[in-house]
Amino acid sequence: MSENNLLKGLMDEFMASFSQDSQDAMMRRVNAERLIRLYAGQFIDQHQAESIRILPDQRLAGEDVADFLVQVDDYDLRIVLIDSTNGVPQLTVKYIQEWLDLLEDNPSTAFMIVVWTTDELLALPFSMVQLQTLLKSPEQVEDCLLNVTPLNQLIPVIIQQQVKNWEIDEDLSQKPDERGRDCYSIFAEKIGQAIDKEANRRYKIEERLKAAQEFPYQKEKQVILSILEDALEGKSAKELEYQLTRLPRRGSI
Amino acid sequence: MPITTFEEKTYLVIDNCVLSMLTDCFCDGHKRLSGIQLLHETQQSILDLLNIMKSFAVDGSLHTTQVVSLEYQPQNGILGNHILDRRHIKTMAMQVRRQFELLGTSPNSIQYLRELPKAPRHLIHPTDGLSDADMSLIHLGLHLTQNGNKVFLLSNDQDLLQFSSWIRIQKCLRNPPMNPVNLEGMLCLAYLDLLHRNCDISTKQMSQFINYLIRDTGNRMAEREKVSLNPKKGAQILDQIAAINQVFAKSIEDKLNKQGVLA
Numbered sequence: 001m002s003e004n005n006l007l008k009g010l011m012d013e014f015m016a017s018f019s020q021d022s023q024d025a026m027m028r029r030v031n032a033e034r035l036i037r038l039y040a041g042q043f044i045d046q047h048q049a050e051s052i053r054i055l056p057d058q059r060l061a062g063e064d065v066a067d068f069l070v071q072v073d074d075y076d077l078r079i080v081l082i083d084s085t086n087g088v089p090q091l092t093v094k095y096i097q098e099w100l101d102l103l104e105d106n107p108s109t110a111f112m113i114v115v116w117t118t119d120e121l122l123a124l125p126f127s128m129v130q131l132q133t134l135l136k137s138p139e140q141v142e143d144c145l146l147n148v149t150p151l152n153q154l155i156p157v158i159i160q161q162q163v164k165n166w167e168i169d170e171d172l173s174q175k176p177d178e179r180g181r182d183c184y185s186i187f188a189e190k191i192g193q194a195i196d197k198e199a200n201r202r203y204k205i206e207e208r209l210k211a212a213q214e215f216p217y218q219k220e221k222q223v224i225l226s227i228l229e230d231a232l233e234g235k236s237a238k239e240l241e242y243q244l245t246r247l248p249r250r251g252s253i
Numbered sequence: 254m255p256i257t258t259f260e261e262k263t264y265l266v267i268d269n270c271v272l273s274m275l276t277d278c279f280c281d282g283h284k285r286l287s288g289i290q291l292l293h294e295t296q297q298s299i300l301d302l303l304n305i306m307k308s309f310a311v312d313g314s315l316h317t318t319q320v321v322s323l324e325y326q327p328q329n330g331i332l333g334n335h336i337l338d339r340r341h342i343k344t345m346a347m348q349v350r351r352q353f354e355l356l357g358t359s360p361n362s363i364q365y366l367r368e369l370p371k372a373p374r375h376l377i378h379p380t381d382g383l384s385d386a387d388m389s390l391i392h393l394g395l396h397l398t399q400n401g402n403k404v405f406l407l408s409n410d411q412d413l414l415q416f417s418s419w420i421r422i423q424k425c426l427r428n429p430p431m432n433p434v435n436l437e438g439m440l441c442l443a444y445l446d447l448l449h450r451n452c453d454i455s456t457k458q459m460s461q462f463i464n465y466l467i468r469d470t471g472n473r474m475a476e477r478e479k480v481s482l483n484p485k486k487g488a489q490i491l492d493q494i495a496a497i498n499q500v501f502a503k504s505i506e507d508k509l510n511k512q513g514v515l516a
Contacts, residue, residue, distance in 0.1 A: 013443035
């Protein structure tokens with residue numbers, strides 16, 4: 001266990017003991033925080049491609065409204081915990097204005113996710129539009145609560161909704177090899193031009209000239225193109241990274 | 254309204270890392286002593302604190318498992334740096350172990366916990382996850398929930414505490430009279446601070462625990478980084494230390510309020 005985590009964990013439990021008014025409420029919050037970290041950790045492990053981070057939400061100015069900040073690529077989600085004494089989610093309108101303010105102040109925040117400290121961590125996401133609607137029509141709060149979902153099911157759905165699905169031309173999608181070859185030939189041509197340009201550079205300093213003459217440009221080109229070929233064949237980013245980092249700095253292959 | 258009193262008595266299950274921390278912390282507190290005197294004072298301080306904890310236990314006892322109890326080796330910490338007769342250290346270990354009600358755990362029950370459906374893989378992994386000793390504490394905690402009271406599992410191991418939070422909501426374990434919802438994992442120092450706010454531990458002693466934890470954290474991290482902490486990690490730790498000191502100051506204020514000193 002990281003020692004740093006121990007300090008962080010102690011801080012969380014101390015804070016829970018100050019923010020909650022009973023021992024039971026304190027433990028509900030502590031358990032909910034641990035489970036949020038656990039589910040977030042599992043989700044992050046399963047989605048290595050997206051850059052997802054979960055942090056405590058500490059604002060530089062103003063009141064701390066949310067408890068966690070989940071950063072996903074170029075947007076984020078904020079999680080706020082609400083204590084539930086009887087396992088049933090309840091919501092009062094008093095929070096809505098401050099959540100709305102938070103979303104207005106932070107345009108990168110896509111949703112405010114409200115999580116109740118129930119066993120399943122029942123949760124409900126709110127966009128700015130939804131919060132504005134609730135503020136105008138508070139009677140709709142009860143209806144909203146019918147849509148609560150366990151947090152570990154909700155987060156993947158929200159993240160999936162935010163992913164842009166590109167429409168691919170049917171003709172192109174049916175001819176992947178042709179597309180691949182096009183991409184390869186364009187890249188090969190461009191890198192060839194770049195390498196030729198580099199090889200024909202003129203140097204005033206003799207050492208540099210000598211180094212440029214000895215540099216195996218053609219071999220470098222072959223290696224880079226073979227890596228591109230592997231990429232087009234679907235090799236994983238990790239394998240490609242390994243191949244690329246094996247490129248010698250001085251070009252001696 | 255901050256929590257300043259214990260609302261109910263609970264069963265207490267203690268992890269070995271708690272005993273190791275207390276041993277090192279008290280040993281550090283008595284560092285002006287040496288040899289057998291140091292050992293006796295450290296032992297006495299541990300026994301005194303365990304007695305306070307017992308008074309908050311619903312059955313007046315502290316619980317652990319046989320396998321965890323055997324992990325307690327006082328010489329593995331600061332005491333190991335002192336020249337002491339091995340027999341004295343062994344006697345101290347036995348004295349401390351004697352404070353606990355012990356439960357034996359079968360390998361099957363531990364395996365059962367590891368094979369629970371959808372259990373977090375990184376926590377149940379046999380080599381990289383929780384050890385069999387850790388799992389035995391979960392088993393003991395679940396076993397004690399059969400008596401109907403809450404069970405506090407005190408540890409400093411965040412993975413174990415995270416697993417306890419996960420296990421308590423598993424519906425497949427809700428076989429009356431066993432009730433996993435009654436199992437609550439808690440950081441030992443957070444529990445001790447509740448005792449402190451309840452006026453059962455002196456502020457001096459509590460600040461000794463916190464200062465020890467802070468120093469120990471710094472030392473371990475510096476050791477891990479070999480030469481010195483990298484500035485980013487160092488700054489992060491300093492922030493946390495400042496924050497902990499700040500909340501501890503609030504804890505002291507609550508205690509004084511409770512005593513009527515600030516009223």
